[in-house]
Amino acid sequence: MLLAVLSGFLLAAAVPWLYKLLQGRINWALALLPAGLTVYFASFMPEIAAGDQVLVSYNWIPSLDIQLSFLLDGLSLMFALLISGIGTFILLYAGSYLHGDRDLPKFYIFILAFMASMLGLVLSNNLISLFVFWELTSITSYMLIGYHHEQLKSRKSALQGLLVTVGGGMALMAGLILMGSVAGTYEISEILNNGDVIRDSGLYTGILILILIGTFSKSAQVPLHFWLPNAMAAPTPVSAYLHSATMVKAGVYLLARLNPSLGETELWHTILPLFGALTMFTGMFLAYRSTEIKKILAYTTLMALGTLTMLIGIGTELAIGAAMTFLLAHALYKASLFLVAGSLDHSTGTKDITKMGGLARIMPITTYAAILAALSMAGIAPLFGFIAKEMLFEAVLESNYLTSFLLVLTVATAMLGVAIGGVIALRPFFGARKETPSKPHEAPFAMWIGPATLATLGLLCGLLPFLPERGILSAAVTSVYGEYESFYLTLWHGFNLPLMLSIASIAVGVLLFFGWDAIRARLLWLDKVFAYGPERGYEKALDGMNWTAQWQTRVLQNGYLRYYLLTILATLIGLVGYTLFTGYEPRLLFDFVGVQFIEAVIAILIVLAAVVAATTHSRLGAVVSVGVVGFGVALVYVLFSAPDLGITQVLVETLTVLLLVLVLFRLPEFLDLSSTAARMRDAVVAVAVGSLFTLLLLTATELQLHDPISQFFVENSEPEGHGRNIVNVILVDFRALDTLGEIFVLALAAIGVYAMIKFRAEEYKK
């Protein structure tokens, strides 16, 4: 299981080599991984459908009760299948769609890493590791949205997505940690059984609001929805992936996951449906106003996210069932619609749906996929989307809070949905052929297989609803809702109110479809109103932050290094001096008893050399003196029982001198630039700092505030670490993590040197 989650990261790391090996055909090889994962996860289906759970746990940071544990139940299995299944098609598609793109290997790296993060997120059984994966998806999606990084718009959208989701992530982290400490465990499987403890605690409201901020930002609920349409700056396969099964569904996933422990309170039943319904309607309304095909689809994703949030918020057995059904239906049709949109864009050279027409004859397979998927979105029988919509109506009718408000918005959304579905299914493909920027052609195999398969699945699920129900949905409902009484899918519910509503919405939807161009033109004036939307708030906040940063930079960073240093040093003298003189008894000792002759000579030599280095007028003199200081310090190490340090110091000292020879002598001679007054001031500061450290050291050597931890290392080096050089055992075993960080710093410094010398800004532009 761990390998299944991490394999995406591992493969991502191998992409550069594979790319050299396979070039343009790499997408076929890479798609094998998600395909394999799909099969792997599918093999759990019988077990999960039978009501079992798979729980795998690895110790990660046992001292903080953080396990790397994975939970596979109905909900996470459904997500895992969607992520890996759709991921397969996305990878295939991308290889063709982005064929010949300069940064293609980078794309594969990011999308594989993103897929792995997403899998980790839905499979995590620990709040902390869930959060880590959550943030990883934010970061990798930032890379993906900003893939066309040379475009300002891409960079801006990517940053916007990152700031909104990571900002929400902060709130989420606070909420998760609060929840963990209230429940007394960070293991999700245990928290789910402890729902009452959390609901009864005084912190419940705080936890809920913090977690909701996190999930709403990720799942783009009003008023944090603006980043999602902008994220369309990403290449189309990415949009398809982000919108159908991943990223934005992460918030919905978390809500569904935590439903047993946070749900079933009045607060939950009001906040979620309220925001969900508003998002649902806003999304669909905005979609109706747009003509760019990707924008339309992005707004319908908002609609779907709102619907799911609303259904989870309603929280009845029927609503959860509807949510799971809707989620599956949406993933299938949205992925294929986005891929179709990409093919259309690729083939015609325009994204504007009003500029396309009559493509059915040229692109038959794409047309087939588009019609099936769009009708599923519109909720037309016998497609899967119809079943989902019927259940949605039923659930809203049965809801206990805000019923009429929700019903009005739902029905209005459904009407607009029919119209939009019709626009996407019919406008580009039928009617008169229109001139497009490039000559249209059918998409290649890699680009039609995904949408066609997914759209066909949508049809199959609609015709044979017991397949998804037995296979996965009933298990998913169990994990979100608990034991249910009756949950089944069927196309025919009888002549009831939901069916009436469906028929009514289709009738009005058809009218809205035919009036699309006219009504859209009437709604243009709204542009001015929307200019004052939440996005403007985001931009104002960003501007404010930049302004503050500039202001405080002007004040604190005036460009004179020595004033920074003087500020720092004054603070140092003030704080350390204050603590030293008020908390302890600083003593000035001249106790040189027991100092051996050679040691005294070395000490005097070091100080003399330092003084020479500081006062000489020759660069060579300074370099030599610094060398003397270094070797003197090395001797001190050797004399006082630190052979490792002595050797290291000597070697580094040699290399330092070499470095100075290579660079320093290409710089100008020493100059005396400061005035005498400035020099006097600096000397006073320098002597003050020096004296402070002497006092500090004199006081510290006589003081023992805590028991030294070194005793542990000394005693356990041989028995535990099997090493007799204790310093080395500390470095590579006891404190290996520190050392790892340190070699990373060293590597960064080397890369920095390399980059500064080899890459010049002028050359990069070419």
Next chain:
Amino acid sequence: MTSMPSLILSTAARVLLPLLVLFSIFLLLRGHDLPGGGFIGGLVGASGYTLYLFAFDSSAARAALRMDPRTMVGLGLVIATLSGVIGTFVRGEPFFTSQWWEVYVPIFGEMKLSSPLIFDLGVYMVVLGSVMTIVLTLAEAEE
């Protein structure tokens, strides 16, 4: 370097380089029990190659290294990190729990192979690679 290299220096460097590299590996291997280890070993190795660089030129030193020092840095980091997850994957223990194996090597007999040793090898490669990246980059800028 640009000036004519001295014959004594170049001859000495030719002889010293393999000795210093061997010595650095020796220091690396014995580091767990006696003074030495990845940091010191890496620095000794780096001084050997730097000496070679001064005796000949940067391309000769690059050839003597055989591996691009930047690759060595990356590889070292990967090795060091992977040594930490061996225990995680094999025994489900926390990151950087040390693992020990007794390995029989012909001539040397029983040897202690351990994840800390692998980690130290990573440190060695990062130190050697980083110092050589810096020195070679600077020397090439000079030329």
Next chain:
Amino acid sequence: MEPLMAYVVGGLYAAAIYMMLRRSIVKLVIGLILLSNAANLLIFTAAGLVRGTPPLIAEGAQVPPPGVADPLPQALVLTAIVIAFGVLAFAVVLIHRAYEIVKADDLDQMKSTDT
């Protein structure tokens, strides 16, 4: 011995700070080197100085002889020495690049971001 080293550390700090406050960029580099030496020596001395008993365990023994030198500051300082070298190299090259662009050895002339 610690009192004597305390004065050495103080002297090194004073020299380092004085050099870092100069306007000449080359002097800044010299100051950096002195500063890292001073800091390493500070940590090393603070743990107490012991002669002739390095933190090594004799073959076959389980623990080192009593009164052995504290290994922890040694481990800290060892990595610090190597990192200081990396950071120094970075700083030196940064200064060199800045000098190439600004053509001035005066830090006061480097206070604008425009070149």
